[in-house]
Amino acid sequence: MHRLAFSKADTAKFISHLDLMRTFQRSFLRAGIAIKHTEGFNPHAFVSIPLPLSVGFSSGCEVLECQVLDTPLEEVPARMNAALPAGITVHRCYEGVRPVKELAYVNYIVTLEYEAGAPFGAESAIRSLLERPSLVMEKRSKKAKSGKVEVDLIPLIARADVEERRDTIALDLILKAQNPGLNPELVVAAIRANCPDAAPDYTVFHRRAGLADPVQPWDERKTRLPPRRKSIFVTDPAGPRPPDGSCGTPCPSGRAGRGSTGRTHRCTAARRPPPETEFPRPAGGGR
């Protein structure tokens, strides 16, 4: 299976997941790049985009899976970029290695914007909110009878940095990606609900990286986590952060983590220095 690493920015942020797949199918045809079709009565070009991005989010780390038939992979980005609508840029086309199910975390940059400047105390209020041992929110659900389910956000937040700038507060979040995943909109909803004084006038969401674990990029060898900012605190995906400051990654030994007591053991994985980065920045203004 081949993968196209692409970014989605500017006007393209508002293209929905389904429309985006259709747009790619057409773009392959426009670019004259043959890709594998599905079998069956009504065959169509097979494309798949794991972890649908919410409408309105920008992203620098989207991935599209398909099977390029006879175009040299290095030609694909340029040809696709000439055929895609503004705001979508393909950076690389490569042979996918790691399965999608190992895409366990997503790094989001969420910018809370305040027209009158970030309110006094908002940063620390948000920080302590996210440091709570548990933070339960209602979420819409198609499965539940009531149409709603309760989720605890804390186990799904692997890392949360909060940084105040002049009239924004930036959240650098590493969230569980799937089974279950956490949409950063719910984090912002939690801020609105619990710290009304820190409620932003407007929020910008950007997906920065897909990760295999809170510090390991998923799939692409070249992609590295961006350097960390200050004020890192790490939360265990399986439970509240232990006071000893352990890393929060699922334990490779299996002694902690999922299915166990919900505590992590001590490990130093998280303290590895961040590797060199060569990360696709979101394309600014499209073409």
Add this chain to the structure above:
Amino acid sequence: MNRTLEHILPRVQKPARYTGGEYNAVVKDRRSVDVRYALCFPDTYEIGMSNLGMRILYGVMNQMDGVWCERVFAPWGDMEEEMRREGILLYGLESGDSIADFDLIGFSLGYEMAYTNVLNMLDLAGLPLRSEERYGLAPIVVAGGTCAYNPEPLAPFVDLFVLGEGEDVSVELIQLYRKAREECWSKEEFLAAAAQVPGIYVPSLYQVSYKPDGTLDQVIPQEGAPAVVTKRIVQDFDKSYFPVKTIVPSTEIVHDRVMLELFRGCIRGCRFCQAGYAYRPVRSRDPEILLKQGIEACKDSGYQEMTLSSLSTSDYRPLEHLCDGLLEWCEPNKVSLSLPSLRADNFSLGLMERVQHVRKSGLTFAPEAGTQRLRDAITKPVPEEDLLRTRRTAMSRGWPSVKLYFMLGLPTETDEDVLGIADLAEKVYRAWKETTPNPKRGVNITVSTAWFVPKPHTAFQWEPQISMEEYQRRVKLLREHMKGRSIKYNWHDSQTSFLEAVFARGDRKVAQVIETAWREGAKFDAWSEYFDFDRWQAAFAACGVDPAFYANRTREKDERLPWDVTSVGVSKDFLWRERQRAYQAVITPDCRVQCTGCGANKLCPGGKCDA
């Protein structure tokens, strides 16, 4: 992208329709253009982007050096609310710039129920509604499209109307506009000069007076404006612009496919049909050119669906040849071809089958009337035998469903004609039963009736629309006689058709009603989400205008009609003759069988039609 816009878009439905940035959208450098044109469609993005005329004009104008034409659609209610709250003026999708600063604002009018949207869009642009309140040379508000053939209901709001096909006249208009600006003309000077361009109607140059009974008395042209403005046509259809490179929306629209235009006009003269008269004469495009255009358009757009779009596709002489050629390319390239608007009388099933071998979705027929007599009266020559025969073959070959379209309230219609519809549906059902290979599967027969709306420039332009009560009675009558579980009956909502009848043949007095209704919140009247008949009734009452005067009144032969100031090339005498033949239920042969001298030939080079 504008920051405020970026802030509001996450809050609205389907935001992709407000962003622009689609593939093939034309983005020019502001500094390199001297004329900015806002091409407006007074309905949603999904509908406007499906309009071939929009795409053609967009291409034609953007081909011009120094001209940047952008698209503008009516924002849906949620977006409008956000725009008004945040103070965002209506903007062009390509640049995001407010269209109030553009030079020309052109509206495409395809449907009367979009009139309030025209006003709403002007208001959203921050412009005064009335032409006389907009001073200066920019922006000039232009309108064209089928509804412009009776421009009067919008006369106070629009600076000038373009009648007929806009390819050539838009270019001429822009050139004149440039001249006006270079020479510092006033708006009045520009409009007076524009009125001299064939096909341009400047409503403010006509003094209109009424008789005591409310009908038109005199229409006096000023400043040398022509007494009658005749529509423009593209004479050489082979050479005229076709948008091979066209915008591919990033979100789904109504007709999301390549549209190939085989010909303009229609050889038939169905007496109720405005398009049939208004687009005369027929001009076809060479099949080799079409083949090239179709294939190129598919390659360029990545569309995997192509449709042949024309008024009556099966009247295209080299249709088989064209389809063969297209299929030869389409099949290996997995592009599906569809043929809408095939007629039952020369319907070629083999062709249909070859073309739609992927999906046997359903067949559509429009006999329009239930009995042969009435079909003769409207010149819809679909002999019942033909109809049933094709239906029988179609069904035996496994087309699962049939849709039948009719109109209620056609002139001369009697209860017998109404019941004829039920009868026909029943016959179709029986035909299916006799021939179907597997009767257990069942069949879906859908009968739809619309309420007939008499339109200007047709043989029925003098006719009254039957009253709403009468229409409802006929619907009820038909409903009671529509038997059988396999037959489903839908009827069109009566209130919009009534208003359509008022606006279609309205005069300048109707303008006040439209404005009043808009001030009371009317917009998107074609959408049931927004349509409110009570609001319209209140507006008529407030303006002292009786809608029945326009909808339900029989006009006299010598009455001056509001749209007599425009001509589609077909003479009024001819239409009157057609009306009389309708009452005698005499069919008029189509243009291919015999020219019946409608007058449209004068629009052709050499004065000869090539039907």
